[in-house]
Amino acid sequence: MKLSLSSHHQLLLDALINPSTLTQYTYAQWELLLRLARKVKLLGFLAVELERRKLLDTIPVRVVSQLRSSLIRANKQQQLAFWELDRINWALKSIRVPIIVLKGVAYQLAKLPTAEGRFFVDLDILVPKDDLDQVEKALLKEGWKHREISAYDEHYYRAWSHEIPALIHQERETEIDIHHTISPITSKIKIDSRLLIDAAIASQSGHKILNPTDMALHCVVNLFQNNDLVDNLRDLLDLHDQLQYFASHDSAFWNKLIERANQLRLGHSLYYGMQYSRLIFQTAIPENTEQRLIQKPSVVSQLIMRQLVPLALFPLHPDKASKRAKFARFLLYLRSHWIRMPFYLLIPHLLYKTMLRFKPGK
Amino acid sequence: MIVEQIPVDQFIAQLSHSGIRVKLGPINVLIRTEVPQLAKQLHFLYAYYDIVENEIVDIHTHVLPKFSFNNPFSSFVRFTVDGQSPFPPFPADQALAALEWGINLVIAVRVNHLLMFHSAAVERNGSLILLPAWPGSGKTTLCTALIHRGYRLFSDEFGLMDPISDFFTPIPRLMPLKNQSIQVIRDYLPEAVLGEEIYNTQKGTIAHVRPPRDHIFKTDQVARAKWIIFPKWTANAPLKLEPLAQSEAFLLLASNSFNYEILGESAFRAVTRLIRKCQCYQLVYSDLDSALAMFNKLTDEA
Amino acid sequence: MVEGFYPTQAHYSSFVEECWKTLNYGSLIIEEWDGEFTVFQPDAGKTHYLNEMSVQILIYIENNAPAALSTADICDYLVKKFQLQTDTAFPKQINKTLRRFDELGLVKQIS
Numbered sequence: 001m002k003l004s005l006s007s008h009h010q011l012l013l014d015a016l017i018n019p020s021t022l023t024q025y026t027y028a029q030w031e032l033l034l035r036l037a038r039k040v041k042l043l044g045f046l047a048v049e050l051e052r053r054k055l056l057d058t059i060p061v062r063v064v065s066q067l068r069s070s071l072i073r074a075n076k077q078q079q080l081a082f083w084e085l086d087r088i089n090w091a092l093k094s095i096r097v098p099i100i101v102l103k104g105v106a107y108q109l110a111k112l113p114t115a116e117g118r119f120f121v122d123l124d125i126l127v128p129k130d131d132l133d134q135v136e137k138a139l140l141k142e143g144w145k146h147r148e149i150s151a152y153d154e155h156y157y158r159a160w161s162h163e164i165p166a167l168i169h170q171e172r173e174t175e176i177d178i179h180h181t182i183s184p185i186t187s188k189i190k191i192d193s194r195l196l197i198d199a200a201i202a203s204q205s206g207h208k209i210l211n212p213t214d215m216a217l218h219c220v221v222n223l224f225q226n227n228d229l230v231d232n233l234r235d236l237l238d239l240h241d242q243l244q245y246f247a248s249h250d251s252a253f254w255n256k257l258i259e260r261a262n263q264l265r266l267g268h269s270l271y272y273g274m275q276y277s278r279l280i281f282q283t284a285i286p287e288n289t290e291q292r293l294i295q296k297p298s299v300v301s302q303l304i305m306r307q308l309v310p311l312a313l314f315p316l317h318p319d320k321a322s323k324r325a326k327f328a329r330f331l332l333y334l335r336s337h338w339i340r341m342p343f344y345l346l347i348p349h350l351l352y353k354t355m356l357r358f359k360p361g362k
Numbered sequence: 363m364i365v366e367q368i369p370v371d372q373f374i375a376q377l378s379h380s381g382i383r384v385k386l387g388p389i390n391v392l393i394r395t396e397v398p399q400l401a402k403q404l405h406f407l408y409a410y411y412d413i414v415e416n417e418i419v420d421i422h423t424h425v426l427p428k429f430s431f432n433n434p435f436s437s438f439v440r441f442t443v444d445g446q447s448p449f450p451p452f453p454a455d456q457a458l459a460a461l462e463w464g465i466n467l468v469i470a471v472r473v474n475h476l477l478m479f480h481s482a483a484v485e486r487n488g489s490l491i492l493l494p495a496w497p498g499s500g501k502t503t504l505c506t507a508l509i510h511r512g513y514r515l516f517s518d519e520f521g522l523m524d525p526i527s528d529f530f531t532p533i534p535r536l537m538p539l540k541n542q543s544i545q546v547i548r549d550y551l552p553e554a555v556l557g558e559e560i561y562n563t564q565k566g567t568i569a570h571v572r573p574p575r576d577h578i579f580k581t582d583q584v585a586r587a588k589w590i591i592f593p594k595w596t597a598n599a600p601l602k603l604e605p606l607a608q609s610e611a612f613l614l615l616a617s618n619s620f621n622y623e624i625l626g627e628s629a630f631r632a633v634t635r636l637i638r639k640c641q642c643y644q645l646v647y648s649d650l651d652s653a654l655a656m657f658n659k660l661t662d663e664a
Numbered sequence: 665m666v667e668g669f670y671p672t673q674a675h676y677s678s679f680v681e682e683c684w685k686t687l688n689y690g691s692l693i694i695e696e697w698d699g700e701f702t703v704f705q706p707d708a709g710k711t712h713y714l715n716e717m718s719v720q721i722l723i724y725i726e727n728n729a730p731a732a733l734s735t736a737d738i739c740d741y742l743v744k745k746f747q748l749q750t751d752t753a754f755p756k757q758i759n760k761t762l763r764r765f766d767e768l769g770l771v772k773q774i775s
Contacts, residue, residue, distance in 0.1 A: 027418050035422065035444050062390070062418040069474035076624045079709050086707065086769065143767065318422065318444040609700035613713060623709065627693065630704040630711055634695050 003279050006322070009314040012036045016237065017281065019049040023058045030063050032318075039315035040233040041119045043067060044074035048117035074117050081105045081123045084174040085207070088125070091142035095134055100126040100200050100208045102179065102218065107238065109203035110215065114241040118234075122166065122175035126210075128197055129180040136164060136178065144169050144176070182218050183225055191221075191264055212246040212253065213260040220273030221266060228336040229312040230329050233280075236313055239273055240281040247284070254285070258292045267295030275302075276309055308332055366409040374401040381424070383414035387533030387581050388522065389473070390414045391465055395425040397439055400457040407458075407536055407557045407570055410578040421468050425461050427454065443468050458570065459563050462536055466519055469533075470620045476531065477632050478620040479521035483530060484513040486661040489588035490530050492521050492640075494618050500595030500647075503543040506571050507650045508657060510551045515577040516585075525625060525632040528639075529584040534577050536570040544569045550650055587636060589660065590615065593645045602646040603656055611642035679759045680739070683732040683774040684766075686725050692770075694719065708769055717742060718761060725771060732774040735759050 005013065015022055015033055025033065037043045047067035050056050056064050085105060092099065101109060104120030127135050140146075144167045154165055166175045181193040196218075200208045210218060219239045223232060247253045261270040274290045277283040290296070297305070311328035365373070365384065376382055378401070381394035395401060421443060428440040428451045437454040440447050441464040448467055452460040470478065482493040482505040491513075495501050502518050509515040516522075516530060518537040523530050539547055539556070544567065547554055557570040590611055591603075606614075615633055616622045622629045647653040693704040701719045703712040724741050725733050739755045742748065765771040 027416065031418050031422075034418075039444065060418055062420060065388075065475045066420060066472075069472055072474040073624055076626060076709065079626065079707075083708050083769075090766075090769065090772075316445065321445065607698065607700070609697035609702065609713070612697065612702055616711060622711075626709050627704060627706055630693060630702070634702070637697075 003310065005310065005314070006317075008032060008036060008317050009310070012040075012233075012314065013280065015046065016042065016233075019046065020053060020055065022046075022050065023055055025059075027060065030060060034063065034066055035318045036315050038070070039318070040231050042234055042237070043070035044117035044119055045114060045234070045237070047071040047074075048114075070119075071117055074119050077120055078105075078108060078118075080172070080174045081120060082108070084123045084169070084172065084176060085125075087169070087172075088123075088139070088176065091144075092135065092138055095131075095138055097127055097131040097135055098197055098200065098208055099135075100197060100210060101203075102126055102182075102210065103222075106203075106209040106215065107242075109205060109207050109209050110212075111204070112238075112241055112245055114237060118238075122177055124177045124179060126179045126182070126193065126197065129193065132164065132178065132180050136167070139167055139176075143171065147175065183221050189225070189265055189268075191266070195264065212242070212250065213257045216242045216246065216257060216273075217261060217264065217266050217270060220269040224269040224272045226336070228329070228333040229309060230332065231313070231315055233313045233315070236273075236276060236280060240277045240283045243274070243277060243283050243285065254289050258289065262294045265295060267293035268297055271296045272305065272309075276313075280310070280313070363413045363415070364409065365405065365411050365413065368405075368413070370402070370405050373405050374398060377401045377404070381422075383419050384408060385412040385414050385417075385581070386465070386535060387517075388476075388531050389421060389469060389533065390417060390419045391421045391423060392419045393423050393425070393461065395457070395461075396427060397425055397454065397457050399454070400425055400439075400461065403458050403557055407572045409572070410575045412578075421465065421472075423461065423464060423468070425457050425464075453562070456560055456563050458557065459538070459560050459568055462538065462570070466535070469520065473522075474621050474624050477523040477525045477622065477625055477629050479523065479615060480519070480618045480620060481521035482518050483516035483521045483532075483587075484508045485516060485532075485585045486513045486657075488585060489661070490516065490585045491589045491591060491657070491661070492587050492615075493591055493593055494521075494615060495519075496592065496594075496614070496618065499593045500543070501593060502537050502539055502571075503546060503595070504593055504647075504650070504653065506537055506539065506547055506554060507550065507654060509574065509577060510554055511654055513657070514580060514583075515573050520620075521587075523587075523632060523636070524584075525628045528586055528632065528635060530587060531584050532577075532581045534573040534581065536572065538565075538568045538570050540568055541566045546650075547571070587640055590637070590640045590642045591645050592643070593647065595648065596646050597648055599646050599648045601648075601652040601656055603660075604644050606642040606644045608637050608642060611640075612637050680736040680755050681734050682759070682762070683734050684725055684738070684762055684771045685729065685732045685774055686722060687769055687772045689722065689726040689729075692722075705768070705770065710768070712768070712770075717746065718765075720745060721758070721761065722765070722770060735762060738762070 011029060011033055034043065037046055043066065047070055050059065050067065082105065085101060088099065102124040104118055105123055107115040107118065147166045147168050149165055164178050166177050168175050181191055182196065183189055183191050196210060196214050199211050199214060201211045203209050209215065216239065219235065219242060223229065223235050223239065261267050271290045271293050274285050278285050308328040308331055311325040312332045316325055373382065377394060378396045381392045383390060383392045393404065424442045425439050426442065428438045438451040439454050439457045439460060440451045441449065441460045443464065448464065479492065480495045482495065482501040484491050484505060493501050493504060505518050515534045516532040517534060519535060520533050521530060522533055544559065555572040557572065560568045592606065592614060612633060619629070688707055691706045695702045699716050701714045703714055705712065720742065721738055724738060735755060735758060739758050742758065743750050748754070762771060766773050
């Protein structure tokens with residue numbers, strides 16, 4: 001499979017894969033690149049990559065200012081998320097509940113290479129479903145509150161989603177998303193979160209995080225099940241980073257990953273995840289690894305997705321968005337709801353969302 | 363080349379086609395618009411800004427006409443940055459206010475390599491006076507008066523401080539006078555150049571002051587701050603300048619910064635140095651003559 | 665607890681015996697402004713505005729590390745240092761401050 005990208009997508013990808021080439025960029029290329037990278041939340045990544053290569057002195061000063069500004073913001077977000085984690089542990093010190101840290105903060109805890117400079121606005125944690133009540137109550141008692149949401153959204157969260165409505169501390173603004181499983185309970189795939197929690201590992205700092213296979217699976221589930229993939233290039237880069245890093249530290253990683261995906265019945269998402277990570281970021285995945293997955297998307301699905309996924313992952317051109325890319329994004333938006341919810345729930349939900357769009361102020 | 367040197371027809375055409383790239387202090391902005399009214403206003407009010415050549419533009423803005431289903435017979439404009447609107451459409455006759463507000467918003471949200479105070483800043487005898495904004499400060503009026511009486515404009519809105527060198531950088535933008543201040547300035551400073559009055563904005567009637575030519579040309583001349591004065595306009599009050607406790611000045615300055623929290627430790631250290639080096643005052647004033655005399659006396663003593 | 669009454673011994677001891685340690689005190693940046701203090705806490709990314717007594721509480725606890733100090737110990741020290749006439753409200757006030765510090769992550773309670 002070969003990737004053919006429009007020129008602005010290629011520009012972005014070249015920068016991400018091979019940041020050393022950036023020193024050759026013209027002003028016009030830089031300008032477009034910065035706008036695209038900002039859109040997919042990768043300015044902080046570029047800043048870190050250039051800093052590591054000691055190339056910040058060789059690029060235009062204005063670019064450095066923009067990159068530094070983004071890196072400062074990313075560092076602040078990380079500091080806030082880590083502090084929130086510290087404070088959650090403080091608030092929950094008297095109850096013995098396993099708290100598994102997910103996503104961006106977990107990537108930092110796992111010391112993944114691209115975690116530095118990564119933007120994230122909230123803290124995601126996973127707790128056993130039976131303990132959810134206890135955790136929520138303890139946090140509400142210690143100064144957290146629910147973010148204000150409409151009654152409909154509240155109902156949606158509690159009844160059909162895989163997290164409870166977000167909590168924020170009254171004095172800080174960091175949002176905590178508390179999950180009890182990693183995919184919506186309505187979706188066709190049920191993941192036994194007990195398995196994930198039991199297999200969780202301790203980070204060097206003593207926090208609990210998912211083990212390498214589960215972390216990568218969570219990443220692909222987020223990409224290909226919980227989301228419409230729009231501007232999610234960063235998340236695919238996360239996946240690429242995880243696959244490379246874990247495989248380099250454990251020669252049995254690929255086997256374990258396939259086995260785990262088969263056990264949790266997440267073959268579909270992992271199949272796509274491996275395909276697109278290899279296709280776009282040239283991840284060194286051994287040939288035919290994904291063929292050992294029991295569940296694979298059909299050939300027709302694959303062909304359709306092949307037309308849509310790159311157009312959604314990469315940002316639209318900021319001045320001239322292509323109609324084809326917009327349409328691809330619309331189809332993927334429908335798909336994301338289709339696989340997340342039973343059909344009888346889907347129509348009212350989309351209707352409600354559509355109505356909201358027409359209402360002013362939303 | 364500066365905006366004024368481009369013939370107005372060509373300027374309008376270029377704005378609607380590829381856009382005009384202007385240097386607003388340390389920030390280069392590309393402005394695109396198909397709204398002819400806005401184009402004419404910009405040609406006049408942006409007359410002295412440098413056209414950016416052979417440099418990167420930091421912010422890409424576009425003001426475009428927008429049809430509204432709710433109000434099919436009124437015309438609206440949408441401000442976008444990189445194709446996205448950060449706020450709802452504005453009535454078309456407020457396009458300039460939307461653009462100015464939009465650019466300020468993007469600067470406030472994006473810039474973190476400089477510590478940004480929400481403050482007016484003017485320079486005299488090589489040193490800077492910070493005039494932080496707080497409700498009722500009347501900073502735009504005061505700032506407009508100062509810059510037409512021997513003080514150099516840094517900004518009416520942003521005090522931009524390099525947290526390493528402690529130098530402030532000028533970013534002379536249009537200065538939006540509001541409501542009664544418009545007439546106050548017309549009476550007090552007949553030489554001040556104002557744009558058209560824009561009615562019914564969120565802040566009432568607005569008219570923009572065009573920064574004088576020399577001030578825009580000296581955008582590269584930085585300065586360190588020496589005075590921090592928290593102004594408050596109170597009708598008929600006698601002029602009163604009182605020293606302000608440093609701890610209080612710290613609190614006020616930090617909490618009125620756009621990115622103090624984001625910069626973290628470097629902001630804490632920068633504000634500490636700034637307060638230690640500056641004289642901090644609280645000013646109550648009602649008439650501009652006595653306020654100007656006070657400012658002159660203060661800055662002459664240096 | 666009813667204000668203005670002497671608390672019973674049991675009630676009183678319940679909180680004055682709570683023990684405290686500082687939390688990453690070494691990371692704090694403390695600046696003094698004529699008896700007022702600005703304190704930057706890098707872990708939290710927050711600037712705190714503290715008065716003399718609050719800062720003295722932190723310094724006193726830190727100086728006793730690694731041992732923890734009880735609320736009663738801290739009160740005794742402050743009474744001497746600031747030559748205070750104390751009443752029953754004072755330990756309550758100090759305990760409230762310590763609990764606030766605990767919440768902010770400036771100190772931690774040792775159980």
